Amino acid sequence: MNEQIRHVMRVAERPPVVMVRGEGSWLWDAQGKRYLDFVQGWAVNCLGHSSPVVLEALDTQARRLINCSPAYYNEPMAKLAALVANGTGLADVYLCNSGAEANEGAIKLARKWGSRHRRGAFEIITMDHGFHGRTLATMAASGKPAWDALFEPKVPGFTRVPLGDIDAVKQAVTPGTVAVMLEPVQGEAGVFEAGDDFLRELRHLTRELGILLIADEIQTGVGRTGRFLDCEHAGIEPDIVTLGKGLGGGVPIAALVAAESVSCFDYGDQGGTFGGNALMAAVGCAVVETVRAPGFLDAVAERGRYLQDGLQAIATDLGHGDVRGRGLLLALELKNRDAAKVSRTALDRGLLVNAPRPDTLRFMPSLVVSHEEIDELLAVLRVILEHE
Numbered sequence: 317m318n319e320q321i322r323h324v325m326r327v328a329e330r331p332p333v334v335m336v337r338g339e340g341s342w343l344w345d346a347q348g349k350r351y352l353d354f355v356q357g358w359a360v361n362c363l364g365h366s367s368p369v370v371l372e373a374l375d376t377q378a379r380r381l382i383n384c385s386p387a388y389y390n391e392p393m394a395k396l397a398a399l400v401a402n403g404t405g406l407a408d409v410y411l412c413n414s415g416a417e418a419n420e421g422a423i424k425l426a427r428k429w430g431s432r433h434r435r436g437a438f439e440i441i442t443m444d445h446g447f448h449g450r451t452l453a454t455m456a457a458s459g460k461p462a463w464d465a466l467f468e469p470k471v472p473g474f475t476r477v478p479l480g481d482i483d484a485v486k487q488a489v490t491p492g493t494v495a496v497m498l499e500p501v502q503g504e505a506g507v508f509e510a511g512d513d514f515l516r517e518l519r520h521l522t523r524e525l526g527i528l529l530i531a532d533e534i535q536t537g538v539g540r541t542g543r544f545l546d547c548e549h550a551g552i553e554p555d556i557v558t559l560g561k562g563l564g565g566g567v568p569i570a571a572l573v574a575a576e577s578v579s580c581f582d583y584g585d586q587g588g589t590f591g592g593n594a595l596m597a598a599v600g601c602a603v604v605e606t607v608r609a610p611g612f613l614d615a616v617a618e619r620g621r622y623l624q625d626g627l628q629a630i631a632t633d634l635g636h637g638d639v640r641g642r643g644l645l646l647a648l649e650l651k652n653r654d655a656a657k658v659s660r661t662a663l664d665r666g667l668l669v670n671a672p673r674p675d676t677l678r679f680m681p682s683l684v685v686s687h688e689e690i691d692e693l694l695a696v697l698r699v700i701l702e703h704e
Contacts, residue, residue: 318332318334320334320346321334331660331663333345333346333347333349333663334346338353338361338364338365338366339364339365339366340364340365340366340367340682340684341353341354341356341364341365341681341682341685341686341689342365343365343668349666350666351663351666351667351668352666352667352668352689352692352693352696353365353668353681353682354667354668354669354670354679354680354681354685354693355668355669355670355680356680356681356682357561357566358503358535358561358670358680359503359535359540359561359562359645359680360561360562360564360565360566361562361565361566361682362538362539362540362561362562362565362603362607362682362683363565363566363603363606363682363683363684364682364684364685365566365682366566367565367566369565369602369603369606370565370566370567370599370602370603372602373598373599373601373602374567374595374598374599376598377392377594377595377598377599378595380594381594381595382593382594382595383590383593383594383595384593384594386587386588386589386590386591386592386593390592390593390594390597391594392594392595392597392598392600392601393411393592393593393594393597395597395601396409396411396571396592396597396598396600396601396604397409397411397592399600399601399604399605399608400559400563400571400573400600400604401573403544403545403604403608404544404545404557404559404573405553406553406556406557406573406574406575406576407574407575407576407579408573408574408575408576408579409571409572409573410571410572410573410574410581410586410591410592411569411570411571411591411592411596411597411600412569412570412571412572412588412591412592413568413569413570413588413590413591413596414449414560414568414570415448415449415532415534415535415558415559415560415561415570416448416449416450416451416454417449417451417570417588417591418534418558418559418560418570418571418572419448419449419451419454419457419497419532419534419558420449420451420453420454421558421572421586422497422530422532422556422558422572423440423453423454423457423497424581424585424586425556425572425574425578425579425580425581425586426438426440426494426495426497426528426530426556426578427473427494428580428581428585429494429528429578429580430494430495432580434494434526434527435491436492437491437492437493437494437527438473438492438494439473439474439475439490439492439493439494440457440473440474440475440493440494440495440496440497440530441474441475441476441477441485441488441489441493441495441496441497442457442458442459442474442475442476442477442496442497442498443459443476443477443478443479443498443499443502443510444459444476444477444478444479445459445460445461445479445502445505445508446458446459446476446479446497446498446499446502446505446532447459447460447499447502447503447504447505448497448499448532449534452467452470452471453471455467455470455471456470456471456472456473456474457474457497459476459505460504475488475493479498479502479508479510479514480510480511480514482514482517482518482521485518485521486521489525489527493525493527494527494528495522495527495528495529495530495555495556496518496522496527496528496529496530497530497532498510498518498530498531498532499531499532499533499534499535499536500515500531500533500536500541500546500547500549500550501535501536501541501546501641501642501645503535503536503645503672503678503680504535504672505672505673506640506647506672506673506676506678507640507641507645507646507647507672507676507678508640509640509641509642512549512550512551513550515547515550515552516550516551516552519550519552519553519554522555528555528556528578529552529554529555529556530554530555530556530557530558531545531546531547531554531556531557531558532558533545533546533547533557533558533559534558534559534560534561534570535560535561535645535680536645537557537558537559537560537561537562537563538559538561538562538563538603538604538607539562539607539612539613539616539643539683540562540616540643540644540645540680540683541616541620541641541642541643541644541645542613542614542616542617542620542642542643542644543613543643544607544608544613545557546642549642553575555574555575555577555578556572556573556574556575556578557573557574558570558571558572558573559571559573562603562607562683563600563603563604564596564599564600564603565599565602565603566599567595567596567599568596569596569597569599569600571600572586607683612683615684616643616644616683617643619644619683619685619687619690620642620643620644620646622687622690623644623646623679623681623685623690623693624639624641624646626690626691626693626694627639627646627648627679627694629694630648630694630697630698630701631648631649633698634698634701634702635651636648636649636650636651636653636701637649637650637651637675644679644680644681644682644683644685645678645679645680646678646679647672647676647677647678647679648676648677648679649675649676650675650676650677650701651675653675653701654674655671655673655674655675655676655677656671656674658671658677658700658701659671659677661700662696662697662700665696665699665700666696667693667696667697669693669697677697679693681693
C-alpha cells in the first residue's frame with residue numbers, strides 16, 4: 317500500500333491516487349496528472365475548485381474572526397441566515413456543518429412540532445432509495461437496501477413508500493404521522509426526479525392532513541437544477557428545507573431552514589460547537605450572493621440543457637438509455653455496460669465521473685463549467701463507450 321495513505325481509515329473504495337491541487341473544473345494528482353472533474357465533491361464545489369469567490373471570502377474573514385463560539389451571534393452568521401431565508405422564503409435558519417446534521421435537525425424539529433401540535437406524533441414517511449445521511453437517524457430515514465441490516469437496532473419512526481406514488485403516501489399516513497420527507501431529485505440513488513406533479517400533490521396532501529413537508533435539498537439546492545431550490549420548479553414551498561453541499565462551495569457548512577409556524581425548538585434543543593462559525597458562514601454568504609446574482613441561474617439552466625443534449629446524443633447514437641435529471645445534476649443510463657468499470661476507465665483517461673448504480677453514470681460539474689469542458693467530457697465519454 318502507498319505509505320502516504322496507509323493510515324487513512326478505509327471506509328470507501330478509492331483509487332490509489334492522491335489529489336493535491338484544484339482549479340475550476342480541474343484536479344491534479346501528486347504525479348502531476350490532470351483530471352476533468354464532473355464529480356466536484358458530489359456536487360459540493362458549486363463554483364469549481366478553489367473559486368476566487370471562496371478564496372477571497374476565506375482570506376478576508378480569517379483576518380477578522382474565525383470562530384467566536386456558538387454562544388454568541390457573529391456577523392456572517394446573521395448575514396447568511398438572512399440570505400438563506402430570503403432565498404427559500406422560509407423564516408428561521410440554523411447553520412450547521414453537514415447535510416446529515418441538517419437532516420438530523422429536521423427530524424428532531426418535526427418530532428418537536430409533533431409533540432406540540434399533533435398529540436405526540438413522530439413518524440415520518442420517507443421514500444424508497446432515498447438518501448438523507450449517515451447518522452443513525454438519517455440512515456433509518458434513508459431507503460438504501462444495503463443499510464437494512466446495518467448498525468442495528470434502527471432508530472424507529474420511519475415508513476418508506478415508492479417515490480412518486482401519492483396513493484402509497486396516503487395509505488402510509490397514520491395518526492402518528494408528523495411529516496413526509498423526500499429529496500426532490502434522488503441523487504445518490506441515480507438521479508431520479510420525484511416529479512413536479514407529485515410534489516404539488518404531496519404539498520396539497522400534507523396541508524390537507526395538517527402534517528409537515530420536509531424537502532431535503534442538500535444536493536439539489538443552491539442552484540444545482542437551475543433554481544435556488546429545486547422545489548421552485550413545482551411552485552411549492554415546504555415547511556422545512558435542508559441545504560448543504562453547494563452552500564459552502566467546498567467548505568463544510570449546511571442549513572436547517574423552517575417556516576416560522578414550524579420553528580419550535582426551545583433553548584438547548586439544538587446546537588453544535590462549529591455551527592454558524594464566522595469563517596464558514598462568510599464563505600456561504602459569498603456563494604449564495606454569487607448564485608443569486610442576476611443571470612447566474614439562467615446560465616446554469618442553459619449549461620444543463622447543453623450537457624443533457626450532448627449526453628442524449630451519445631445515448632441515441634450508441635444505444636444507451638435515458639438521460640435523467642435537471643440542470644447540472646444529470647445521469648446517463650447505460651445498456652450492457654458496467655458503470656463502475658466505465659468510471660475507472662474514465663479516471664485512467666483523466667476524467668472523473670460517478671457511478672451510483674451498476675447501470676448509471678452521474679454528472680455533477682461545477683455550476684460555472686464551460687461549454688468547452690462539457691465538450692471534452694462528451695468526447696472522452698463517447699470514445700470510452702464506443703471502444704472500451
